[in-house]
Amino acid sequence: MDARxxxxxxxxxxxxxxxxxxxxVITIPLIIVLLYIIKxxxxxxxxHFLTNIPAPVGETGGGISNALxxxxxxxxxxxxxxxxxGILAGIYLSENARTRLAxxxxxCVDVLQGVPSIVVGIVVYFWVVKPxxxxxxISGSIALAIMMLPIVIRSxxxxxxxxxxxxxxxxxxxxxxxHRVILKVIVxxxxxxxxxxxxxxxxxxxxxxxxxxxxxxxxxxLSTALTKPMExxxxxxxxxxxxxxxxxxxxxxxxxxxxxxxxxxxNIFTKLxxxxxxxxx
Amino acid sequence: xxNPLYPDNNQDKxxxxxxxxxxxxxxVADKGQATxxxxxxxxxxxxxxxxxxxxxxxLVIMSVILLILVVGILVTLILQSMPSIKALGIGYLWGKVxxxxxxxYGAYPFLMGTLLTSFTALILSIPFSYAISIYLGEYNTKGWxxxxxxxxxxxxxxxxxxxxxxxxxxxxxPLVRTFEAKIGVAPYGVGVFSASLVLAxxxxxxxxxxxxxxxxxxxxxxxxxxxxxxxxxxxxxxSVILPYTRSGLxxxxxxxxxxxxxxxxxxxxxxxNTSAVAQTIKDAFFGPGNTMAxxxxxxxxxxxxxxxxxxxxxxxxxxxxVTVIINLIGKxxxxxxxxx
Numbered sequence: 001m002d003a004r005x006x007x008x009x010x011x012x013x014x015x016x017x018x019x020x021x022x023x024x025v026i027t028i029p030l031i032i033v034l035l036y037i038i039k040x041x042x043x044x045x046x047x048h049f050l051t052n053i054p055a056p057v058g059e060t061g062g063g064i065s066n067a068l069x070x071x072x073x074x075x076x077x078x079x080x081x082x083x084x085x086g087i088l089a090g091i092y093l094s095e096n097a098r099t100r101l102a103x104x105x106x107x108c109v110d111v112l113q114g115v116p117s118i119v120v121g122i123v124v125y126f127w128v129v130k131p132x133x134x135x136x137x138i139s140g141s142i143a144l145a146i147m148m149l150p151i152v153i154r155s156x157x158x159x160x161x162x163x164x165x166x167x168x169x170x171x172x173x174x175x176x177x178x179h180r181v182i183l184k185v186i187v188x189x190x191x192x193x194x195x196x197x198x199x200x201x202x203x204x205x206x207x208x209x210x211x212x213x214x215x216x217x218x219x220x221x222l223s224t225a226l227t228k229p230m231e232x233x234x235x236x237x238x239x240x241x242x243x244x245x246x247x248x249x250x251x252x253x254x255x256x257x258x259x260x261x262x263x264x265x266x267n268i269f270t271k272l273x274x275x276x277x278x279x280x281x
Numbered sequence: 282x283x284n285p286l287y288p289d290n291n292q293d294k295x296x297x298x299x300x301x302x303x304x305x306x307x308x309v310a311d312k313g314q315a316t317x318x319x320x321x322x323x324x325x326x327x328x329x330x331x332x333x334x335x336x337x338x339x340l341v342i343m344s345v346i347l348l349i350l351v352v353g354i355l356v357t358l359i360l361q362s363m364p365s366i367k368a369l370g371i372g373y374l375w376g377k378v379x380x381x382x383x384x385x386y387g388a389y390p391f392l393m394g395t396l397l398t399s400f401t402a403l404i405l406s407i408p409f410s411y412a413i414s415i416y417l418g419e420y421n422t423k424g425w426x427x428x429x430x431x432x433x434x435x436x437x438x439x440x441x442x443x444x445x446x447x448x449x450x451x452x453x454x455p456l457v458r459t460f461e462a463k464i465g466v467a468p469y470g471v472g473v474f475s476a477s478l479v480l481a482x483x484x485x486x487x488x489x490x491x492x493x494x495x496x497x498x499x500x501x502x503x504x505x506x507x508x509x510x511x512x513x514x515x516x517x518x519x520s521v522i523l524p525y526t527r528s529g530l531x532x533x534x535x536x537x538x539x540x541x542x543x544x545x546x547x548x549x550x551x552x553x554n555t556s557a558v559a560q561t562i563k564d565a566f567f568g569p570g571n572t573m574a575x576x577x578x579x580x581x582x583x584x585x586x587x588x589x590x591x592x593x594x595x596x597x598x599x600x601x602x603v604t605v606i607i608n609l610i611g612k613x614x615x616x617x618x619x620x621x
Binding site (some may be wrong): 025029030034037096111119253 | 308329332333335337339340341342344345346347349350351353354356358361394400404408409412413415417420430432433435436437439441442443444445446447448450451452483485513514515516518539542544545546550566574577578581582589593594597600601604605607608609612
């Protein structure tokens with residue numbers, strides 16, 4: 001009898017150690033990737049790198065200013081489209097959870113969340129690039145806006161659902177019109193949650209490459225024309241990483257470092273906000 | 282001003298005079314502005330009413346936009362793949378040869394490539410995502426170590442896929458090449474195996490996050506009952522927690538699978554991009570291949586005639602359907618699970 005208990009306890013301990021081992025061992029690849037990118041990239045980054053366009057093959061130096069500016073423009077434009085639409089649709093979903101439209105809209109959010117990013121690229125190619133006749137920054141930001149929407153909608157919806165309904169009822173009972181209740185009471189109360197959703201979605205789309213392959217396309221020169229092809233950080237990394245030249249690989253390492261730092265800082269910052277405001281996403 | 286909700290305009294008149302007195306006290310530089318303000322106060326309630334309806338309508342419009350967006354995506358994909366559906370028929374899906382130069386199209390290499398990479402990655406990732414779920418859900422639910430691990434796992438999902446691809450191309454591929462040379466297969470380095478390894482790491486967070494929260498939701502009376510009967514921790518996990526959360530954990534795996542199927546950039550950079558069908562199982566697993574997403578990424582801008590382009594879009598359509606259905610099933614299971 002005692003021996004049996006011993007076996008069972010040993011089994012339990014072995015199981016626990018295996019679980020702990022497996023759970024922690026998976027952080028190793030992440031740490032390796034992070035350290036490698038930092039090691040390769042940090043030596044590339046300097047003022048020259050940030051303010052110059054890529055050098056042609058055979059010349060040393062050069063920078064990624066075109067991609068930095070392009071990523072910034074495209075992400076800002078995507079946010080301008082996606083954030084209002086996302087927040088308003090999120091408000092609708094949380095306010096009218098039981099209507100038929102809300103059911104189908106919710107289904108659509110799930111579908112959008114599952115759509116592979118490359119498919120979004122194809123669709124926007126036919127919606128924007130083909131009618132305009134050229135790859136353009138606008139088409140890139142529309143593709144990214146579509147990627148951004150479901151995250152903003154879901155985080156808005158989830159945050160607003162967490163707020164006590166007494167809050168809304170109190171405001172309504174004071175005779176405040178409905179839209180003011182939502183915009184001046186409900187949304188400000190859930191502001192931190194909505195903001196963290198927006199930041200997560202920005203962190204997500206800034207690294208997206210696949211939807212940009214057939215939309216923003218890429219451009220080796222500094223360009224601010226919205227109807228012309230525009231370079232972005234992830235696309236620059238893709239082109240230069242798959243090129244055969246060492247100088248270009250170095251540019252890509254530097255660009256990866258900057259992209260990675262931006263994404264990580266945005267994520268950590270979001271974590272801090274959500275923890276401070278005690279939000280569950 | 283003919284608001285149907287306030288048919289009796291005269292009722293507000295006494296109010297108006299009252300307001301006049303009040304606003305009279307406020308020092309206003311412009312006299313015209315002062316009268317404007319008086320009228321404004323009255324109009325405010327009407328305009329508020331109007332705004333209320335407008336606001337509600339805007340909310341509805343935004344949700345309708347969502348529907349239009351999704352239907353639009355579907356319709357665009359179907360319309361644009363019509364030429365290939367017409368020209369190639371259903372046999373396209375299992376045609377083994379992909380030769381755009383000679384106008385021969387078959388999707389079999391890509392379907393196989395996608396299934397092979399995704400399921401290899403999934404199988405590799407399952408032990409880890411289960412371990413993380415159990416550790417964070419049962420063994421260590423609070424405290425800094427638990428939080429640290431949870432946040433680190435979430436960071437895995439935050440790193441852009443292009444960075445995994447780039448790293449894989451320069452670090453993992455040489456390692457895999459040495460490994461392949463050792464076990465006696467053609468040392469390509471790039472290929473299904475490398476792609477699956479990176480993919481496995483990338484999809485772990487999706488299943489792990491869901492699994493963790495589901496295991497934390499297991500009612501403690503169930504666990505306590507088992508402990509009271511003398512069960513060890515392992516036995517509680519095996520015969521109480523895992524059976525209780527089985528469908529939820531399965532949903533998490535489906536979400537991971539959905540990610541793996543649609544993942545483009547990391548796979549495109551690592552899989553080697555050949556559209557030929559491998560002759561042996563070893564070659565299929567270690568040799569270069571192509572997935573649906575990677576062939577679209579590589580050839581879409583080069584596709585120079587209608588059927589070629591349309592065949593690629595049809596791949597996108599298939600990918601869309603498969604990932605969306607898998608995701609919806611996963612979501613449905615989760616909703617049912619959390620509601621009960």
